[in-house]
């Protein structure tokens with residue numbers, strides 16, 4: 001099932017990034033067709049513009065670049081010049097670009113994504129800002145990162161781990177590629193209750209970053225299990241609600257910091 005889910009995810013995001021110039025995206029409202037009350041969706045189009053900080057807005061104004069994120073991991077990350085950053089599920093490259101400006105020529109940013117179309121768009125975006133010596137991309141699965149041990153001083157991710165069927169593997173991999181003292185800053189969707197398998201198996205709910213959410217305490221537990229010492233929540237926003245069972249299942253977008 002995991003392989004099938006990943007194929008659906010990669011196909012969905014490749015389709016979303018292909019051939020949709022800014023302003024002409026199919027602005028469907030996923031809440032209407034999914035059994036969900038959703039104030040904002042990372043995966044159809046990103047969060048409202050007030051979620052973006054000045055650096056991000058500046059890049060978005062310069063480039064025709066879409067964000068599919070649900071938070072601002074770079075803004076909350078305190079990336080400094082010389083950092084080596086790996087972005088899990090880099091999409092069209094927005095967070096990599098902002099990180100690239102912060103790490104400067106002494107640092108490096110590597111974006112990982114399993115969609116060829118996303119990587120092609122990200123490479124194009126990076127070239128427009130002449131950041132290609134700092135920011136590069138590798139095709140790969142975040143459950144099996146094409147990155148060597150202890151490569152990074154920082155791992156970031158924005159609304160992607162919710163799409164990974166095996167989140168423990170993702171955290172184990174992030175831990176493996178971080179140097180001692182390295183940090184992981186991740187924005188992601190979590191839930192207040194366990195999500196039943198029948199909803200996880202629902203392709204639309206899963207691909208739209210909804211039913212792949214993990215109960216928040218389990219999410220923290222997985223990070224600790226991978227070996228992270230300090231794990232703290234930096235930010236939490238209401239993300240939506242799955243209409244299931246009594247009271248439904250609350251979804252939050254959280255930004256979490258974990259230190260190796």
Ligand SMILES: C[S@@+](CC[C@H](N)C(=O)[O-])C[C@H]1O[C@@H](n2cnc3c(N)ncnc32)[C@H](O)[C@@H]1O
Pocket residue numbers: 006009010013014042043066067068069070088089090091092093094095112113114115118140141142143157158159160163164209
């Ligand atoms: C919701 S979008 C977020 C993109 C980007 N982080 C952003 O904020 O715009 C999810 C991205 O993760 C990628 N992705 C999903 N599952 C993945 C996996 N297992 N390995 C690598 N990339 C994955 C998709 O191809 C897509 O580009």
